[in-house]
Amino acid sequence: MAETLVLVALGIALLAGMLATVQLVRGPDAATRAVALDAITLITLPMMVGLALVVGRSIYIDVALVYAILSFLGVVAFARYLDRGI
Numbered sequence: 001m002a003e004t005l006v007l008v009a010l011g012i013a014l015l016a017g018m019l020a021t022v023q024l025v026r027g028p029d030a031a032t033r034a035v036a037l038d039a040i041t042l043i044t045l046p047m048m049v050g051l052a053l054v055v056g057r058s059i060y061i062d063v064a065l066v067y068a069i070l071s072f073l074g075v076v077a078f079a080r081y082l083d084r085g086i
Contacts, residue, residue: 003054010050017043034078041071 017040024036045064052060 006050006053010047010054013043013047013050017047030082034075034082038071038075041067041075045071 020036020039024033027033045068048060048064
């Protein structure tokens with residue numbers, strides 16, 4: 001039962017990721033695209049953890065943690081670039 005719920009949640013997250021990807025491509029300016037890219041990374045993280053639960057491999061959780069740190073640093077760097085340049 002719990003695995004079914006995880007699969008349903010992964011499907012919903014996949015749909016949200018596709019909608020955010022559409023916004024990333026269609027976004028009118030760089031700030032909108034940056035927010036869409038951040039949303040995609042925030043949606044990908046629980047998908048990685050859900051995949052780790054379904055497959056039973058804990059290494060995916062470590063990958064998700066590293067991805068979260070790098071994503072945060074990338075968004076901060078891009079926001080700084082948009083604000084005043086690097």
